[in-house]
Amino acid sequence: MQAEAEPHAFASFREGFPALRAQTYLSICDKTILHDRVRASINVFLDHLAMASANRKDHEVHVASAKAKFAGLVNAPAETIAAIRNVSDGANTIAWAMPWREGDNVVLTVEAEHPNNIYPWLRLKTRGVECRMVAARSDGGLDIPAMIAAIDGRTRVMTCSSVTFAPGHRSDVARLGEACRKRDVFLLVDGVQSAGILRHDFDAEPIDGFVTSTSKGLLGLYGFGFLYASPRWIDRLEPAYLSRPAVIQGTDDHSAMGNFDFEFQPDSRRFEVGSFNLAGAYAADASLDLLLELGAERIEKRVLSLAAALHEGLTAIGLPPATPAGGPELSHIMTIGKLDAGGHGFSNDPLIGPLSAHMTDGKIVHTIRRGQLRLALHAYNNEQDVERTIACVSEGLAKARQASEVK
Ligand SMILES: Cc1ncc(COP(=O)(O)O)c(C=O)c1O
Structure with missing residues (x-):
């Protein structure tokens, strides 16, 4: 049946x-197209804004719900997921949260990565971190053995995209992850090209971080996305930016100041900064339903x-x-x-x-x-x-x- x-x-x-009625759309790697149910969900948000008929807490239900649904899609516990803006936001968040020591390095294949997963790492030069650039294969795919061989005792992070934006090879994340795990290296995956299209299972994949926007295969909006951080690493990652939701206060009130001697949230909420892109959350809450239904x-x-x-x-x-x-x-x-x-x-x-x-x-x-x-x-x-x-x-x-x- x-x-x-x-x-x-x-x-x-x-x-x-609607976009599919007039054309053949083969460009999800560039940008999403809107499903009627996603548009309807965004309209609910806009109607609330127009009529002042909901407050922040009502809206934020959709942030929590979108995070939980994304967690379901990638088989991860909901608390490992933070709501972020995009790949750049996620990569910079991890880059500045790592416990670097001068002389550490990050391994990546610059030729295969999108600039938004290169600049965050170049920026770390000011902290004495070396970008160890491995050459791609002649066909543009990742040279997995060369990436693994580039790891040494000072490597803290390796990063790669799950699928390169061009030419479009799917990366052998499992093999990289296994090598990283053996040496306690954090593998960060730029997953924007695969999320929502190719299957991920974070319980099985040996990755430590994953960042994506919802503006491609997740079928949502620009400026809203997800960061996954593995529980193996969370206690070692200290957010560079801090605001109210990232610390434990014993209350959910947005404006209630707590202890000056703060403690980070025990999970990925520590990476969430200030108010969310709520239209993006409403969109993702609906688009993830569509993906989960399939x-x-x-x-x-x-x-x-x-x-x-x-x-x-x-x-x-x-x-x-x-x-x-x-x-x-x-x-x-x-x-x-x-x-x-x-x-x-x-x-x-x-x-x-x-x-x-x-x-x-x-x-x-x-x-x-x-x-x-x-x-x-x-x-x-x-x-x-x-x-x-x-x-x-x-x-x-x-x-x-x-x-x-x-x-
Ligand atoms: C592999 C990859 N990473 C990142 C991005 C975009 O980064 P951001 O989400 O920060 O805009 C793209 C956009 O095309 C991409 O293909």
């Missing part, structure tokens, strides 16, 4: 996205099966993606063309520019990153999206080749 119910569940999920495992299975079909179709028309066709590094992101043959939004590859223009005309929403044409799937995509995309790319390819022959 479940096999029959599944396509129906995905089809009705898809129905809720289930993390089913979402990943669906997305990876569409990704494999897209990869196969592109390969069959003579345009094999630069990302793997299968195996553990296959993700929902697929890139075409030579890595770094251009940058953000442009490519010097004579094929990619015209192909991208043709796809835009064909209403296939995509992006160009690091000079590569980038496509990304979520659980709202379906087989027709894959077929349309392959047909459009095939046409665009023929047109671009014809044009280059004429020249």
Whole structure:
């Protein structure tokens, strides 16, 4: 019965996205699209604001609820999750909470990371912390053995993205995490590209920190996100910024000052600073319901099966993606063309520019990153999206080749 119910569940999920009626959306790696139920939840918040019909505590129920639902999605205890703004906020929070000693280092693959998970670590130079930069593989994936080999007795942190924003390999977080655990190194994962799309299980994955915004696969808003900090580390992490919710007071009153001799919250609440992005919390509270209804495992299975079909179709028309066709590094992101043959939004590859223009005309929403044409799937995509995309790319390819022959 479940096999029959599944396509129906995905089809009705898809129905809720107005943006999908007019286009094929393959750009969740760039930004989210709004589901009707998420929009309705934000509207509830706006109505309350307009009518002055709720107070801070009423609104903050949605912060707690969104955190608990995210915890459910990633199989972590609710108290390990803090509400934050975005990846930058989360990475900086961990960077400044670590008990550094001068001469310590952090290991990362700069070429594979988003700048927002690089600058927080470069900033630590003022505390005498070295950024130990490991080279990526020639295909842009993480060189896992080299990252592990870079760990020494002064390494405190390793960081990587769960899926690179380009070219889009899924990282072997488990292998990195195991190596880190052996040496008591904190593994921080920038999970914004995988959260809500690929399955996470923090009880099983040997990671110590995870940061994400809700502005991509979690289907929420910009400026609201989650930080996970492992109970193994929490007592060693002291927040750089402090305000009322992060300390134990014996009361929940926002404006009640307690002891000057304060104690941090025993869990990830110690990282929460001041008032929350409440619109973001209302959005996430609803979008996480949608994701939990489908289930993390089913979402990943669906997305990876569409990704494999897209990869196969592109390969069959003579345009094999630069990302793997299968195996553990296959993700929902697929890139075409030579890595770094251009940058953000442009490519010097004579094929990619015209192909991208043709796809835009064909209403296939995509992006160009690091000079590569980038496509990304979520659980709202379906087989027709894959077929349309392959047909459009095939046409665009023929047109671009014809044009280059004429020249
Ligand atoms: C891997 C990765 N990290 C971080 C970000 C953005 O960081 P922030 O959430 O701080 O805006 C992006 C945005 O595209 C990304 O792809």
